[in-house]
Amino acid sequence: MLTVFLQQILNGLVLGSNYALMALGLTMIFGILEIINFAHGEIYMIGAFTALYFTTFLGVPFLLAIPISMVGAALLGLMIQRVVFRPIIGKPMINGMLLSFGLSVFLMNLSILLFKADPRSLESGYAHANVQFFGLQITLERLIAIIVAVIFVSFLYLFIQWTKVGRAMRAVAEDREAAQAVGVNIARIHLLTFAIGCALAASAGSVTGAIFFVSPIMGWAPAIKSFVVVILGGFGNITGAILASFILGISESLGSGYISYAYKDAYAFVILLLAFLLKPEGLLGGSK
Numbered sequence: 001m002l003t004v005f006l007q008q009i010l011n012g013l014v015l016g017s018n019y020a021l022m023a024l025g026l027t028m029i030f031g032i033l034e035i036i037n038f039a040h041g042e043i044y045m046i047g048a049f050t051a052l053y054f055t056t057f058l059g060v061p062f063l064l065a066i067p068i069s070m071v072g073a074a075l076l077g078l079m080i081q082r083v084v085f086r087p088i089i090g091k092p093m094i095n096g097m098l099l100s101f102g103l104s105v106f107l108m109n110l111s112i113l114l115f116k117a118d119p120r121s122l123e124s125g126y127a128h129a130n131v132q133f134f135g136l137q138i139t140l141e142r143l144i145a146i147i148v149a150v151i152f153v154s155f156l157y158l159f160i161q162w163t164k165v166g167r168a169m170r171a172v173a174e175d176r177e178a179a180q181a182v183g184v185n186i187a188r189i190h191l192l193t194f195a196i197g198c199a200l201a202a203s204a205g206s207v208t209g210a211i212f213f214v215s216p217i218m219g220w221a222p223a224i225k226s227f228v229v230v231i232l233g234g235f236g237n238i239t240g241a242i243l244a245s246f247i248l249g250i251s252e253s254l255g256s257g258y259i260s261y262a263y264k265d266a267y268a269f270v271i272l273l274l275a276f277l278l279k280p281e282g283l284l285g286g287s288k
Contacts, residue, residue, distance in 0.1 A: 005254075008258075011253040011257075014146060015249030018222065024153065025201045026197065031235070033193060036096060040219075042103070044204055044208075052209065055123065069206045070199040075195075077199070084099055085100075086190070119214065120214045127211075156196070204222070230244075233245075251268075
C-alpha cells in the first residue's frame with residue numbers, strides 16, 4: 001500500500017512540474033504586466049507543435065527540440081505583447097482579459113485549420129526507458145519532465161533574485177511608477193516578462209506533449225488549472241505558485257488513484273473552493 005501511495009505521489013510530481021512551468025509564466029505576466037492571459041494555453045500548445053515539427057520532420061533530438069520550442073514561443077510572445085497587449089497596458093484589466101480570450105480562440109482555431117483536430121504523437125525516444133528506485137517506477141520521459149521543471153524554475157529564481165534585470169522586474173511588480181522614476185525601462189521589462197512566460201509555457205507543452213499527445217485543444221485544461229494555481233498561490237506570488245502547483249498535481253494524482261480518474265479535472269476546483277473558504281488571499285498571499 002505504501003509503495004502504491006508513493007507511486008501516486010511521484011505521478012503527482014510530474015503533473016505538478018507541468019503546472020509549475022505554466023503557472024510561473026502566468027504569475028509573472030500578471031504580477032508585472034497586470035494582464036490575465038487566457039491565451040497562455042495556446043502558447044503551451046504551439047510549443048508542443050513546434051517540438052513535434054522539429055523532432056518528426058527535421059529529425060532534431062527531443063532534448064534539443066525543447067529549447068528550440070522555447071525560443072520560438074519567446075519570439076511569438078514578443079510579437080503578441082508588442083502588437084496585442086502593449087496598447088492596453090495601464091488600462092482596465094477587463095480589456096486585457098477580452099483581448100487574450102479573443103487571441104486564445106483565434107490561435108486555437110488557426111491551429112485546427114492548419115493541423116486538424118486529430119491528436120498526434122510526439123516521440124521523444126524515452127517513453128519505454130524505465131527508471132526504478134526504492135520500489136518505485138517512472139519512465140525516463142516523465143523523469144525528464146520533473147528535471148526540466150527543476151532546471152527552469154531554479155534558473156528563473158536565480159535570474160529574478162540575483163541579476164540586474166531580475167531586480168528591475170521585481171521593482172516593476174512592486175511599484176511601476178517608482179521603478180520608472182529611477183530609470184527602469186518599463187516597456188523592455190514588459191517584453192522580456194512576456195517572452196519568458198511564453199517560453200516556460202512552451203517547455204511544459206513540449207514535455208507534456210511527449211507524455212500524452214499533441215492537439216490544437218491540448219492547452220485548455222492545463223491553462224485552466226494553471227489559473228487555479230495562480231489563485232491558490234496568491235496572485236503574482238512566484239513561490240506560492242510553485243507550492244500550489246505541486247499541491248494540485250499531487251492532489252489530482254491521489255484523487256485519480258484512490259477516488260476516480262473520471263473526475264481528475266474536477267479536483268482542481270475542489271481545492272480552489274477550499275482555498276477560497278480557508279485562505280482567500282492565497283497560500284502565501286500576493287506579491288505586493
